[in-house]
Amino acid sequence: MTTLLPCSNHTRFYLRLTATLFAITVAVTPKAEELGHLRYHDSDYRHWKQPGTNISCCSDHDCAPVRAELRQGQWFALRHGDLYAELDEMGQGELLLWRSEWIAVPDERIILVPNPTVEGGHLCYSRGTVLCFVPPNTGG
Numbered sequence: 001m002t003t004l005l006p007c008s009n010h011t012r013f014y015l016r017l018t019a020t021l022f023a024i025t026v027a028v029t030p031k032a033e034e035l036g037h038l039r040y041h042d043s044d045y046r047h048w049k050q051p052g053t054n055i056s057c058c059s060d061h062d063c064a065p066v067r068a069e070l071r072q073g074q075w076f077a078l079r080h081g082d083l084y085a086e087l088d089e090m091g092q093g094e095l096l097l098w099r100s101e102w103i104a105v106p107d108e109r110i111i112l113v114p115n116p117t118v119e120g121g122h123l124c125y126s127r128g129t130v131l132c133f134v135p136p137n138t139g140g
Helices: 009-028 030-042
Strands: 063-071 073-089 093-103 121-126 129-135
Touching: 073 121, 073 129
Parallel strands: none
Antiparallel strands: 063 073, 063 121, 073 093, 121 129
């Protein structure tokens, strides 16, 4: 059986310093969604319109490549959201984790345009609402 010893002040200081440096690094590093958005904005996203309107799907950051699944006839997109803090198992500090969630895509939000990546989907999402979704090419 392993006995855990209390941490010294130096150990706590270094744990906090490491956690702080990690948080700063994550905060200033663009998320994968942001990088994907930048890659496809000029060539694709800025031209997409919300179904039935002349309103753009995307402002400066609403669209990104996503993992997509078709489940019993409905599309779902895996959206990566913001960072959140969670206590580690030892109770010594906090872990910063990405919050991800599967979003059900309403059929009326699917747009039929050429998919720039073929294998993945693209989700335009803002304030809890699916603006547009381009499914992966399914070979059909």
